[in-house]
Amino acid sequence: MNAIEVRDVRKTYRRYGRRRQFATLKSALLSGGALRDLRPDETFDALKGVSFDVTAGKTFGIIGRNGSGKSSMLKLVAGIGRPTSGSLKVQGRVSALIELGAGFHPEISGRDNVFINGMMLGLTRREMSARFDQIVAFAELEDFIDAPVKTYSSGMYMRLGFAVAIHVDPDVLLVDEVLAVGDEAFTHKCLDKFAELRRRGRTVLLVTHSLDLVTRFCDEALWLDAGIVRMQGDPRRVIDAYLLDVAGAEGRALAAAAAKANAIQTASTATPVNEPPDMSKAVEGRWGSREVEITSVELLDRNREPARVFQSGDQVEVRLSVRARHPVSDLVFGVGIFNADGVCCYGTNTDIEGAASAATAGDGEVVFVMDRLDLVEGTYKVDVAAHRRSGAPYDYHRLQYTLRVTSSCKDTGIFRPPHRWVSSGGITIAPRPRS
Amino acid sequence: MLLSLRHVIRYRGLVASLVARELKARYRGSVLGFFWSFVNPLLLLLVYTFVFTVVLPGAHPTAIEPFALFMFCGILPWTWFSSSLLESTTVLITSGNLIRKVLFPAEVLPIVTVLAGAVHFCLGLPILAAFLVYYHVPVTFTDLLWFPLIVLIQLVLTVGLALLLSALTVHFRDVRDLLSNLLTLWFFGTPIIYALDQVPPRVRQILTLNPMTHLVVSYQDVLFTPGPFARWPALLAVGAGAIGVFLVGFFIFDRLRDTLAEEV
Numbered sequence: 099m100n101a102i103e104v105r106d107v108r109k110t111y112r113r114y115g116r117r118r119q120f121a122t123l124k125s126a127l128l129s130g131g132a133l134r135d136l137r138p139d140e141t142f143d144a145l146k147g148v149s150f151d152v153t154a155g156k157t158f159g160i161i162g163r164n165g166s167g168k169s170s171m172l173k174l175v176a177g178i179g180r181p182t183s184g185s186l187k188v189q190g191r192v193s194a195l196i197e198l199g200a201g202f203h204p205e206i207s208g209r210d211n212v213f214i215n216g217m218m219l220g221l222t223r224r225e226m227s228a229r230f231d232q233i234v235a236f237a238e239l240e241d242f243i244d245a246p247v248k249t250y251s252s253g254m255y256m257r258l259g260f261a262v263a264i265h266v267d268p269d270v271l272l273v274d275e276v277l278a279v280g281d282e283a284f285t286h287k288c289l290d291k292f293a294e295l296r297r298r299g300r301t302v303l304l305v306t307h308s309l310d311l312v313t314r315f316c317d318e319a320l321w322l323d324a325g326i327v328r329m330q331g332d333p334r335r336v337i338d339a340y341l342l343d344v345a346g347a348e349g350r351a352l353a354a355a356a357a358k359a360n361a362i363q364t365a366s367t368a369t370p371v372n373e374p375p376d377m378s379k380a381v382e383g384r385w386g387s388r389e390v391e392i393t394s395v396e397l398l399d400r401n402r403e404p405a406r407v408f409q410s411g412d413q414v415e416v417r418l419s420v421r422a423r424h425p426v427s428d429l430v431f432g433v434g435i436f437n438a439d440g441v442c443c444y445g446t447n448t449d450i451e452g453a454a455s456a457a458t459a460g461d462g463e464v465v466f467v468m469d470r471l472d473l474v475e476g477t478y479k480v481d482v483a484a485h486r487r488s489g490a491p492y493d494y495h496r497l498q499y500t501l502r503v504t505s506s507c508k509d510t511g512i513f514r515p516p517h518r519w520v521s522s523g524g525i526t527i528a529p530r531p532r533s
Numbered sequence: 534m535l536l537s538l539r540h541v542i543r544y545r546g547l548v549a550s551l552v553a554r555e556l557k558a559r560y561r562g563s564v565l566g567f568f569w570s571f572v573n574p575l576l577l578l579l580v581y582t583f584v585f586t587v588v589l590p591g592a593h594p595t596a597i598e599p600f601a602l603f604m605f606c607g608i609l610p611w612t613w614f615s616s617s618l619l620e621s622t623t624v625l626i627t628s629g630n631l632i633r634k635v636l637f638p639a640e641v642l643p644i645v646t647v648l649a650g651a652v653h654f655c656l657g658l659p660i661l662a663a664f665l666v667y668y669h670v671p672v673t674f675t676d677l678l679w680f681p682l683i684v685l686i687q688l689v690l691t692v693g694l695a696l697l698l699s700a701l702t703v704h705f706r707d708v709r710d711l712l713s714n715l716l717t718l719w720f721f722g723t724p725i726i727y728a729l730d731q732v733p734p735r736v737r738q739i740l741t742l743n744p745m746t747h748l749v750v751s752y753q754d755v756l757f758t759p760g761p762f763a764r765w766p767a768l769l770a771v772g773a774g775a776i777g778v779f780l781v782g783f784f785i786f787d788r789l790r791d792t793l794a795e796e797v
Contacts, residue, residue, distance in 0.1 A: 200631055
């Protein structure tokens with residue numbers, strides 16, 4: 099049996115023009131016909147024909163970028179607003195955790211607000227009385243329940259809102275990004291409550307950016323992108339596809355930013371020669387005498403294709419196109435990688451490594467090949483340089499190139515040594531079965 | 534629409550709680566608390582008494598005495614009517630959060646506004662009663678039986694208008710400004726600070742088109758003017774009209790309901 103059936107649902111919002119933020123009755127009458135004025139002049143399709151089913155008793159996750167229509171979808175399922183076209187059926191009592199404590203009145207005690215909130219969600223006064231103690235205990239607000247809500251901290255407020263909504267005991271629970279409402283302990287309690295609802299065969303529809311939560315809790319996932327269903331099915335498969343797509347988009351964004359930076363750089367090539375490089379300041383820039391010039395820098399993946407986003411452990415090459423104005427024998431090439439905090443994760447040059455390099459006049463290429471980029475997830479900036487052994491730069495590119503490392507493993511730090519876990523005796527360490 | 538009407542009935546518990554909350558919240562933190570509901574009309578009555586006995590003793594027909602009490606019979610229901618309508622224009626916008634984020638029958642909000650006004654109206658009644666007794670105004674007991682019906686008709690009429698105005702204000706934000714001006718005109722177009730009998734016949738014809746005229750005059754007849762209540766045919770006609778207004782108001786609200794969450 100399906101708890102939720104969504105068939106070709108479209109939702110069109112009216113977009114306000116700059117000219118007319120709010121219609122006024124006067125303008126409507128003056129321009130002739132109030133009805134015509136009610137018709138939207140500019141529209142925006144938040145959902146463009148979305149169809150899916152949620153089987154009763156399943157936990158269903160909706161993921162997608164900001165503005166992909168996730169929250170619109172959830173609101174339609176909740177019954178707040180109706181689809182512009184298409185049909186939508188929901189079986190049983192729905193409770194929506196969209197905004198916690200919406201409708202709390204600040205001047206009134208927590209006790210009264212709990213009752214009113216519960217009744218807004220469709221319970222009778224008697225049902226609320228029966229659940230009241232449970233709700234207060236869940237929210238951990240026994241000592242404050244008779245104080246006006248305006249005196250509550252935002253955490254207390256959210257907890258109370260969450261407690262009421264979850265104790266409505268819905269057949270279908272809709273959750274929109276609300277798990278970040280309390281401390282660690284409360285979050286665990288919320289997750290336990292979800293698990294309990296699941297055990298009792300309730301349907302949960304979860305809209306979240308926390309992919310981790312989707313993998314852990316959901317039986318099925320749906321990926322919405324710009325109002326259409328991109329993919330539906332096993333959470334891990336959907337999330338992997340989603341991550342890949344996000345990585346691609348990030349890569350394009352980084353490349354665009356780099357192109358822009360390069361354009362600015364070339365536009366102002368009149369950088370003073372021999373400008374004293376202040377290495378203590380990690381500011382982006384480019385300086386040097388340009389006797390040897392690094393004309394372009396590319397980051398390449400293992401297929402030698404330009405890329406900006408890499409999996410941790412991937413092969414990465416930094417390719418430098420070099421042009422020397424005249425033959426140079428005092429020449430060092432260097433590369434540095436910095437993380438977002440400006441910490442140098444790795445830096446080396448040909449001189450440190452005991453190599454001597456030289457250039458004849460003309461063009462050439464230098465490739466710095468890293469067989470494995472064992473960095474943890476994050477955004478990194480790359481320095482490249484050609485300089486004399488004394489350090490005097492020919493061409494120094496400071497933090498000019500950005501690369502992003504992604505990883506399915508959320509380990510921390512900077513460097514991920516290739517590793518494995520080994521156990522013996524009574525201790526076993528094995529991969530978790532995929533739930 | 535019938536389904537939506539049934540919804541409202543299903544949510545009556547919520548309506549009751551919200552009215553209670555409205556009243557509690559209004560006086561929270563004030564020293565006199567609920568007492569304000571008595572003090573406000575009392576002060577108003579005292580001011581009018583002062584004006585019509587000391588400042589302008591000859592400005593009203595001598596047959597109507599005490600004139601302040603006569604006015605009070607009209608002002609009390611008028612205050613309920615006008616403040617309810619004015620508040621209902623903003624009630625959906627100030628509770629926008631609720632409408633946008635919670636599945637919630639929005640018509641509850643204007644209804645609560647009107648009912649909270651009704652409670653204030655009722656709290657003013659003891660003051661009115663006390664002064665009626667004090668001035669030995671002869672009240673016919675059988676006339677008083679009409680009183681609840683007048684209140685009910687006013688309630689239905691006000692709720693109908695409140696629903697209409699609240700939904701329209703979401704789309705047209707200047708409804709409130711139009712309304713506040715209109716209400717001033719309407720106040721003077723209703724025989725509250727004058728008696729309907731004082732008005733020249735031709736103007737009286739126009740005034741009888743105003744439903745509030747009949748309601749206010751009914752209050753005055755039942756509570757103040759001696760003699761049996763003879764206006765009941767007009768009152769019942771207004772009652773039928775009020776039901777019509779309610780249905781139209783609810784219908785339009787129901788039609789605009791889906792747009793509320795987006796526009797509010």
